[in-house]
Amino acid sequence: MADVRLNICGRQYDVHCADGQEVQLERLAELVEAKARTVTGGTEVRQLLFAALMLADENQDLQTRAKAPVADGTAELAAAKARAEELQQALELAETRIAALESAPAPAPAPTPAVTRALEQMADRIEALADQVVPSA
Numbered sequence: 001m002a003d004v005r006l007n008i009c010g011r012q013y014d015v016h017c018a019d020g021q022e023v024q025l026e027r028l029a030e031l032v033e034a035k036a037r038t039v040t041g042g043t044e045v046r047q048l049l050f051a052a053l054m055l056a057d058e059n060q061d062l063q064t065r066a067k068a069p070v071a072d073g074t075a076e077l078a079a080a081k082a083r084a085e086e087l088q089q090a091l092e093l094a095e096t097r098i099a100a101l102e103s104a105p106a107p108a109p110a111p112t113p114a115v116t117r118a119l120e121q122m123a124d125r126i127e128a129l130a131d132q133v134v135p136s137a
Contacts, residue, residue, distance in 0.1 A: 001017070008032055009048060031055065035050075035052075036051040
């Protein structure tokens with residue numbers, strides 16, 4: 001065990017602590033001293049009481065803020081996972097459609113004007129032949 005002498009609000013305090021914790025204890029005492037100096041008026045006990053209350057309030061705020069991102073991060077992670085799953089399904093659907101298009105026969109090219117004219121002439125001749133075989137009523 002180590003012994004440390006702390007000075008808070010003009011008063012000396014001899015405190016025992018674990019070996020190696022002396023510097024940390026001195027830093028903490030400096031924080032308490034700084035907070036106690038912000039409290040004006042009143043007795044030393046009152047200054048220390050308000051210093052302790054202010055430090056406890058700061059500690060509670062820090063703990064609340066430290067917990068909040070974890071909850072928000074969890075929700076964001078769940079939303080990101082759901083979005084990733086949606087995108088994966090959309091990708092699979094697109095791959096299926098691409099495969100279907102690749103395996104489908106290519107559409108016939110549009111006929112050229114010369115081919116269209118030749119087909120019309122053939123149709124006219126077929127109709128003329130049909131009229132000769134079966135006369136119109």
